[in-house]
Amino acid sequence: MSAKPTPVPPRPAPRLYLATPAVTDPAPLAAALPALLDGVDVAAVLVRLTPSDDRTLTERAKKLVAPVQRADVACLLDGHPGIVARSGADGAHLTGVAAMTEEMPGLKPSRIAGVGGLITRHDAMVAGEAGADYVLFGEPDADGRRPSAEAICERLGWWAELFEPPCVGFAATLEEAGAFAAAGADFVLVADLVWSDPRGPRQALLEAAQAIRLDSTHGT
Template structure:
């Protein structure tokens, strides 16, 4: 997972619902400059037994990685190795600390659920490969402010969650290394086209930011 792009701009991260098939995921990844996919999981009691979930996640690894993106499992660091994923996205400091011990240095450990500067700094100091803002119910203006603050001060890459083109552009202008696309719209038939439009919005924002003296 790298934030290096030909245009020196923020890249995309897709936070994808468990209902999507490998073909759906491949179509979405191909629609933009996608660096990583966070595969949401469904391991509620009786919803999807762990062996079935492991097979489903393993089926996603091929199309995601073939497109040059990293596959990150949401909240299941224990399944990373067996599913062929590249790492995990974990919320909450205790769970994140446990994930770092399990995953590093061979796999990516990303930190989410961050709502304060203090929690973000704890994650960064604790070995996070990236910090993600906006997946814990924060209003977008607060997510944007956290991204702007982090990008100005720290080297660890930061991610901001966007659900609209305007939000994606604002995060790119604020200095986000990655813009995470999230929302129920990712289940729509036109989701790939929307990913492409949001990718274009990020590119335009990056060019505008570079043009400012």
């Protein structure tokens, strides 16, 4: 009698990755974060800071890291790996293979190092082989340009099928969030679609969570 094939375990449901606006004064956002994150399945928050000196950046970051972590959510800094430890953040998001090569040794193994700015498949594979904790696809470049949603879906599906490190899709709309979840994203990064929603960020975040939950079920 032939052995039964081993069933393939279902893919875990994707989770949200929330990027903040560029922050100069952290006080209003720090006050809003507990209610925003309460009861929503957000895996991590990516803190974006406007340019300043390291001391000022560290103080800004500290004020945002604390409420995020109290919500049992990981807190990463967008760049600024040199202040990750001083701010208490869980890690940093690095942009491009060159930045990854330079900065990852200072973060690993104790901190999270995610990598974006991966233009080619080869770049993504280099990041994965170097030990990136996740790879990000679909974020805008310095000029605000980004691939089509179809191209991002293709890249996410390719990565999810072949590689072990998690992949993240940058969603500019709720429709993209659902599509990227269905394509194979482990995490869906949302940013402006949350903060610019006229109904408020809480409603947009709840809808994003719903979109990836429903569409990931349909896509598996």
